[in-house]
Amino acid sequence: MPNPFPPRAAALTVTALLLVSLVTGCSDDSGSTDEDLSAQKLSWKDCPAPSESEGGGDAPSPLPDGDDWQCATMKAPLDWAKPKGDTIGLALIRAKASGAAGRRIGSLIFNFGGPGGSGVTTLPAFGKDYTALRTRYDLVSFDPRGVGRSAGVRCEDNEQLDVYFQQDSTPDTATERSELLDNTREFNSACEKHSKKVLPHVRTTDAARDMDLMRQVLGDDKLYYFGISYGTELGGVYAHLFPKKVGRAVFDAVVDPTQTPEQGSLGQAKGFQLALDNFAEDCTSKTEDCPVGDTAQDVEDRIAKLLKDLDAKPIPGIFPRELTQSAAANGIAQALYSQEFWPYLTAGLEQAYDGDGKVLMLLSDSMNGRNQNGEYSNITAANTSINCSDEKPRYTVADVEARLPEFRAASPLFGDFMAWSMLSCTDWAVPGAADHPDVGTTGSAPILVVGNTGDPATPYEGARKMVGALGEGVGVELTYKGQGHGAYDSGNRCVLAAVDGYLLNGKVPAAGTVCS
Numbered sequence: 001m002p003n004p005f006p007p008r009a010a011a012l013t014v015t016a017l018l019l020v021s022l023v024t025g026c027s028d029d030s031g032s033t034d035e036d037l038s039a040q041k042l043s044w045k046d047c048p049a050p051s052e053s054e055g056g057g058d059a060p061s062p063l064p065d066g067d068d069w070q071c072a073t074m075k076a077p078l079d080w081a082k083p084k085g086d087t088i089g090l091a092l093i094r095a096k097a098s099g100a101a102g103r104r105i106g107s108l109i110f111n112f113g114g115p116g117g118s119g120v121t122t123l124p125a126f127g128k129d130y131t132a133l134r135t136r137y138d139l140v141s142f143d144p145r146g147v148g149r150s151a152g153v154r155c156e157d158n159e160q161l162d163v164y165f166q167q168d169s170t171p172d173t174a175t176e177r178s179e180l181l182d183n184t185r186e187f188n189s190a191c192e193k194h195s196k197k198v199l200p201h202v203r204t205t206d207a208a209r210d211m212d213l214m215r216q217v218l219g220d221d222k223l224y225y226f227g228i229s230y231g232t233e234l235g236g237v238y239a240h241l242f243p244k245k246v247g248r249a250v251f252d253a254v255v256d257p258t259q260t261p262e263q264g265s266l267g268q269a270k271g272f273q274l275a276l277d278n279f280a281e282d283c284t285s286k287t288e289d290c291p292v293g294d295t296a297q298d299v300e301d302r303i304a305k306l307l308k309d310l311d312a313k314p315i316p317g318i319f320p321r322e323l324t325q326s327a328a329a330n331g332i333a334q335a336l337y338s339q340e341f342w343p344y345l346t347a348g349l350e351q352a353y354d355g356d357g358k359v360l361m362l363l364s365d366s367m368n369g370r371n372q373n374g375e376y377s378n379i380t381a382a383n384t385s386i387n388c389s390d391e392k393p394r395y396t397v398a399d400v401e402a403r404l405p406e407f408r409a410a411s412p413l414f415g416d417f418m419a420w421s422m423l424s425c426t427d428w429a430v431p432g433a434a435d436h437p438d439v440g441t442t443g444s445a446p447i448l449v450v451g452n453t454g455d456p457a458t459p460y461e462g463a464r465k466m467v468g469a470l471g472e473g474v475g476v477e478l479t480y481k482g483q484g485h486g487a488y489d490s491g492n493r494c495v496l497a498a499v500d501g502y503l504l505n506g507k508v509p510a511a512g513t514v515c516s
Contacts (some may be wrong), residue, residue, distance in 0.1 A: 015033055035495060036216060037075055038216040047093060050121050054148040055369060061126035063095055065130070069124050070094050074217055076145070078502045079201055080096030081300035084409040088151040088198070090210060091143040092377050093120045095111045095127060099135035106220040106247070108137035108503065111144070111212060113253070115204070116382030118148040127490050129502050132500050137224060139451040144234075145210060146195075146202035148381045153202065154194040158374055158469055162321060165368055168311070169326040170416040177397055180420065187425050188388075191381060192429040198431050202382070203389045204437060208238040212245060222247030222445075224503070228486055229253040229353040229458055235447070236439030236466060239474070245442040251488035256462035257439045257469045261391045262403065266410055267459050273411035275336040276300065278483055282339075283346065292349045303332065311443040315357045318365075323357025329417055331363030336456050338484040388425035392432035395422040437443055446508050448499065449475045452490075454483035476508055481516035 047069050049059045060069045068407050078086040093515060097104045108130075112122045119141030127267035140385045143150035143229055147470050156164060171177040194201060211234070215223045224247045227235035232251035259267060260395065280299035283290040293299030307325050314322035321327075335345035341363075348359035368375035400419050447470060451463025460479075467475030480487035480495050494515030501507040 004086060014071065014246075017374075033041075037077070037083070037087070037213060039236040040075055040217055040269070042072040042074060042092070042217060044072045044094065045437045047120075047124075050118070051149055051405040053152040053154075053378040054118045054121050054143065055379075056371045056373065056375055057121070060127075062096075063127065065098060067098070069127075070096070071120065074142075074214060076210050076213055078151075078198070080206055083283050083325060084290070085124045088145060088324070089264040090145060090214075091120050091149040091247035092214070093123055093141055093372060095123075095139045097136060098131075100106065100508060103136055104138075105136045105504075106138070107140045107215075107218040108133055108224045108226055109214065110139065110141040110220075110226045111206075111231030111234050112141070113231045114147070114379060114383055115230045115234075115386040116147055116379040117230075117355070118143045118377065118379075127457070132496075133226075133503055134500045136504050138216065138218075140214075140292060141208075144202075144207045144382075144386075146198060146385050150376065151198045153198060153385045154378065155380040155384075158376055160378050161189070161368075161370070161380070162374070165327065165330075165370075166321065166324055167326065168324070169498060171310075172311075172421055180395065181397070181423065181426065184423055188384070188426070188428055191385060194386070195381075196429070199385060199389070202385050203433055204237050204386065205241065205433070207234055208241050210236055212242050221245075221251070222249070225249040226503070227251050228488075230255060232449075232458075232466065233257060233437055233439070237437050237440075238441050238472065239441040239444045239447065240468065246444040246447065248445065248506065249447045250499050250503060251447060251463075251489075252465075252488050252499075253455055253458045254294065254383075254449055254451055255458050256465040257437050258465050259462075260435050261387075261393055261425075262395070262399075263416045265422055266403075267406060267462070269411040269415050269456060270302050270406055271395065271456040271459040272414045272418075273335055275454065275483070276303075276332070276413060276457075277365055279336060279342055279345065292346055292353070296330065300412065300413065302353070303349065306349070307413065315352065315355050317357040318388050321361065323352065323361050324365075326417070327359050327364040328352065328357065330367050331360035333456075334363040334367040334416065336395045338422065339482075340484070357506065380478050384428075386423055388428040389430050389433060390433050390437065391425060394425055394428070394432070428486055431434040439466065440471050441474055442471060444470070444474045446502075446511070447474055448502050450480060450487045450499065451482045452484065452487045452496065453483050455485055456483045475499060477509050477513075478509055479512075479514045487515075 047059050073089040076090050077083045079086050080110045123141035124477040145155045167183050171180050199233050233255040249504045278294035284296050310325040314324045317323035337340040369379035372421050404419050449467050450464050451460045467477045481488050498509040
């Protein structure tokens, strides 16, 4: 089964599904070449509507000042060990700098995480959040290799994915365990069948090399970078490979680069449990009559009972699909990514207690990249492919069962889901690269590392671990005492001032700065 709670990009689509926000896409290109790819010239054009693999929808609306988003395709080697061999096309999007030409610094490249999220669709959806940064930078993002239109990995089709996401992902019996393993193998085999050529070449190290090529093609001597969630891991790997090319870089919602996949899953279980505790406490302490419980413990007890009941008997979701235990847990987790989504969670729980699973199913669909037309983006296929290519450990049913007590202690609600998700890479066609990424660097410019104390998907402790792993004199830690996944998009003035001050003016905040 896929990781049930991917760190970033899936969370960014919930507003799109619930509020019908706008997204975009770019075209693909592939072939082979003997040319110097760093000298290629990009052909920027108006952006078309996004492909199904990017999530579907409409082309992006113009920017607030009336300028249009522009898209292009950059050629990159399929195999970086053979730079003159076959090429793939990487989809890019940009908004040109709005300030005076003489004040332009360069291109600020964004990766919004996942792994597996389309930067081409995400950047315009959240572009207004980066208006200040656009005064001195072209805002640029991309579909990393294996994602969207950048040689996107294909696995199962829409109908198969509907069935796949209805499966019981927390098996209680030998029969259910066998079914889970069979479904995982079928999904992974489909990835190999449909995407065999690209699967060996979607590691984070490959994406980091793509970013350095992108830096050169965009005409910058240094990489200016804003990485969020998994994007912090990608940025750390880039700094390890190209330390002298790091310009000003910010890591927000920071992945702990020292953890094994098992440790990362356990950390997420703790993080989502903390977010659920905070949601329950907020509802019962700030609302005269919390509609989903009388006390914080009552809120969580009722959710636990709901999940137990759904395991035995699903309720109607979005016809013809039912809301299963797995879909409900997925939807609850999705709503915990941001405090702004908590009202959706309250409404979804209220409805589910009355036998209506539509809102929780909609939240779950958002997590899985399913749009209202029943079409899936390739976020699950890409997420699995990148993770399984990066991560060396392969876990067994016996491994999961041995660790279940620890996971359940970390989170009574989410522990089982996170533990069983460790089987995602069972029988994957490509060997994993390492136990954890190498982000150690010497000679890099300072990197601002921002951790959020209430982050469910990338727990706060990861920021300090990233600072230590980057090496002495590189990582500069900033703490935001808030809720949700990430800090910059919270709008907190202290965080905005620190990040904008560094990216726009080169002013590094004092290490240990705390914003609340």
